[in-house]
Amino acid sequence: AQTIHQWPVAEIKAVGSPLSLGCTIKGKSSPNLYWYWQATGGTLQQLFYSITVGQVESVVQLNLSASRPKDDQFILSTEKLLLSHSGFYLCAWGPGDTQYFGPGTRLLVL
Amino acid sequence: QQQVRQSPQSLTVWEGETAILNCSYEDSTFNYFPWYQQFPGEGPALLISIRSVSDKKEDGRFTIFFNKREKKLSLHITDSQPGDSATYFCAASDNNNNAPRFGAGTKLSVKP
Numbered sequence: 001a002q003t004i005h006q007w008p009v010a011e012i013k014a015v016g017s018p019l020s021l022g023c024t025i026k027g028k029s030s031p032n033l034y035w036y037w038q039a040t041g042g043t044l045q046q047l048f049y050s051i052t053v054g055q056v057e058s059v060v061q062l063n064l065s066a067s068r069p070k071d072d073q074f075i076l077s078t079e080k081l082l083l084s085h086s087g088f089y090l091c092a093w094g095p096g097d098t099q100y101f102g103p104g105t106r107l108l109v110l
Numbered sequence: 111q112q113q114v115r116q117s118p119q120s121l122t123v124w125e126g127e128t129a130i131l132n133c134s135y136e137d138s139t140f141n142y143f144p145w146y147q148q149f150p151g152e153g154p155a156l157l158i159s160i161r162s163v164s165d166k167k168e169d170g171r172f173t174i175f176f177n178k179r180e181k182k183l184s185l186h187i188t189d190s191q192p193g194d195s196a197t198y199f200c201a202a203s204d205n206n207n208n209a210p211r212f213g214a215g216t217k218l219s220v221k222p
Contacts, residue, residue, distance in 0.1 A: 101153035
């Protein structure tokens with residue numbers, strides 16, 4: 001069975017500080033990986049997707065970047081956080097039309 | 111342009127009643143419609159899905175009704191339980207291995 005792990009569980013960060021969020025999937029070879037952002041009470045906004053190591057496509061940047069250093073790892077980062085970055089970040093894998101989500105990382109930017 | 115619309119934004123029903131959540135879409139190339147259930151503080155989980163070749167999909171107390179001509183679908187939750195209280199997202203995708211487009215969600219509350 002596939003498992004998806006996200007770290008950290010939650011973060012409180014200052015405006016202007018850097019950020020790195022991680023996602024690891026086990027039990028699935030060469031998955032499509034996705035990053036989503038969700039405002040409190042909001043819909044799911046896809047940010048990035050990757051179909052292979054080293055290749056990442058941007059959907060909506062929001063002053064964020066993503067990388068896929070390993071087949072099972074997806075990283076979301078920024079050098080300078082904005083207040084608008086607060087929210088719930090979700091990593092997902094899927095064959096394409098179906099998404100399987102991780103537990104998420106709650107981010108609060110003050 | 112919002113391609114997937116959900117209504118109502120929030121819904122409250124009593125335990126044992128049937129909750130009806132609505133979804134509509136614009137792009138006629140969409141042919142796969144998954145519904146996700148999300149509890150507070152958790153990631154969404156796939157609940158039930160339907161392909162456009164079918165007009166109904168049933169899984170226990172959860173049933174999707176699909177009207178291709180009107181580009182509408184609905185999720186019926188029969189015998190609603192307090193544990194069904196969650197936000198439900200309707201999504202739609204096409205045949206091109208693209209990630210689905212999500213609606214804004216319906217927040218369901220089931221009162222005991």
